[in-house]
Amino acid sequence: MSALLLSLTACATTSSSRAVRTEFDDIPVPRGMSYVEERSTVIESATVKAARLLYRGPVELTSLVSAMRSTVEANGWRHISSTKAEGRGTVQVFEKGGSSLELRFWDGFWWRPVTYVEVTTSRALGAAASPATAQPLPAQR
DSSP states (O other): OHHHHHHHHSOOOOSSSSOOOOSOTTSOOOTTOEEOGGGOEEEEOSSEEEEEEEEEESOOHHHHHHHHHHHHHHTTOEEEEEEEETTTEEEEEEEETTEEEEEEEEEEESSSEEEEEEEEEEEEOSOOOOTTTOOOOOOOO
C-alpha cells in the first residue's frame, strides 16, 4: 500500500508515449493510469474551471480508493462523504476552499480487467461576481 501511496504523489507515467493529463496540482493522477481523452471534459471561464477527467489502468480497486483518499486529504481536501453501491462503484466527495471534488471508482473490462477513476471538480479562478453586481436573468414569457 505504501508503494501505491508513493506512486500517487509522484507524476504519473504510463507505458505508452501518451502524456497523462492533470488539470489541478492538488489532485493526484495515479501512476499506471492512462488518461481517457475521449471521455473527459474541461471547461474554463474567466471565473470558474471545471473538469471531468477519466483514467483507467490495471490498479487494484480497493487499494486505489484508500490511497487516493489519503493523498487527496494530504493535499488539503476535506472528506465530506463516501458511498459504495453494488454495480455503481465507490464515490468519495471532498471540498476545499469553496471548491468541490468527486472521485468515482469502479472495475470494468476493457481488453483485460481494468479499474477506472473519474475525477470531477470545479473551482473559482478569480473573484466571482457578488450578488450586488450579478446581473439577473431576463424574465421568461
